[in-house]
Amino acid sequence: MVKDQTGSFELENVSVTYGKETAVAGVSMSVPSQAVTALIGPSGCGKSTLLRCLNRMNDEIGGVTVGGAILLDGADINARNVDPVELRIRVGQVFQKPNPFPMSVYDNVAYGPKTHGVRTRSDLDAIVEESLVRAALWNEVKGSLKKHAFELSGGQQQRLCIARALATEPEVLLMDEPASALDPISTQQIEDTIAELKDTVTIVIVTHNMQQAARISDRTAFMLRESMEAPATLIEVGDTRTMFTNPSDKRTEAYITGRFG
């Protein structure tokens, strides 16, 4: 299922302020559709904060102000007439720690579609199967959809969370260090899943792991907070291979060669 080329972001001079403290400032970059964009940088450099701007999850934390413009397929997602609830149907998210709901595998995946009005059993069955197939979990759980989600392994739970996010057919999938709580084999499976998904959905992934960014992403953005007094900024963004072989900024080079972070 190849969709139209939707789900591209354009960030123009984006800043994030918590109360009085500016955490991220002056980020301008584009996120192309149907590709994997990695956000890398040391801890506390605002990667996750920036990611949460893209589905307005920062709205759920009090006192956060987002400046600049974030355009999804040309339309400002922070405009007055945009309902964050509708935005999040188009822009899904997978979190750092697997966070399945305390219900069955089936009900986890069906939660999103049910929320958005899918009622008939056959429609739900089809969505659940397709989502689990896309998340590369179907073969492991097809016989036990009624099983409680907490009985799955950590890696399976995370792929369940990916399936759950895919079930609302988002155009963009945000992933906040989705493999950092998993073992190497599960990490490998998640990375394979991402590679399969990028043909149909735009992926923005935050990762601590530079090898991971190099392996799975098409574009990489490097963020850095150079002092505790200054907000984090975008140092460099570009084609992943170019960035890892021939970075244009000295700080990027220092980071990817492991001199800090």
Place this chain on the structure above:
Amino acid sequence: MSRVRRARLAEAVAKAVMGAATLVVIGIALFLLGYLTYRGAPSVSWEFLSQAPRKAMTEGGIFPVIMGTVYLVMGTAAFALPIGIMAGVYLSEFAPRNLMTRTIRLAIANMAGVPSIVYGLFGFALFVMSLDLGVSVVAGALTLACLTLPVVITVTEESLRRIPLELRQASLALGASRMRTIQKVVLPAAAPGIVTGSILGLSRAAGETAPVLFTAVAFFAPMPSTPLDQTMALPYHLYIMATQAVRPAPHIVWGTAFVLVAGVSLINVIAAGWRSAQRRKIKW
């Protein structure tokens, strides 16, 4: 003596002292329940549970007394659970964190500390007199509900707080509204805690005498046929049989006490068992 050996000795002494304190507590509880069973259980028969008192309450059973308490507790649940759970949800999920809500929380905590006889007087003034409900099951249930509300509110709020933030975020990120997130994810996950805590609160209410003293009970009354009738109730029956009876009937007093404690304990054990079964099912 070396420093290590001294520390080891101190630890042994502390362990022994704390262990002894625990034994005292267990001892008191066991003695109380054991003696109550020894004196009360022989009085309990089918006749005792199913018949009305006879001969100035010195013979017969306590059926209307048991039913009076059952009605009072059901009425209390009907008032305290919906209001308490909704207030707890509001405080946990919607209320802003400011001076106002801090004051409200403090007031609720204080409500839990008000002596039950004060609730009795309050209930008499408000429900019996001002609202003109008379001395009745409904007035007593409302009074007991006031006493139970802080428990229900607190237990609801705490159960909701214990639900991990990640779970709420997962639902919100799927495009669910706050309300749907609470309804479909947060409340079901918190339900075991809320239900068990509320049941414990209700079982406490079942044993209260002072709140119903002026608001619901009579020395002797038939089974209430409407909520506006007076009733008898186990704790009050115990009190009058022990202190005001025309002729002493100790077997009735002990039997009543045994039925009250056994009933309340049974409910508590069921509630605790149900919760641990739920906890095993839902783990994070």
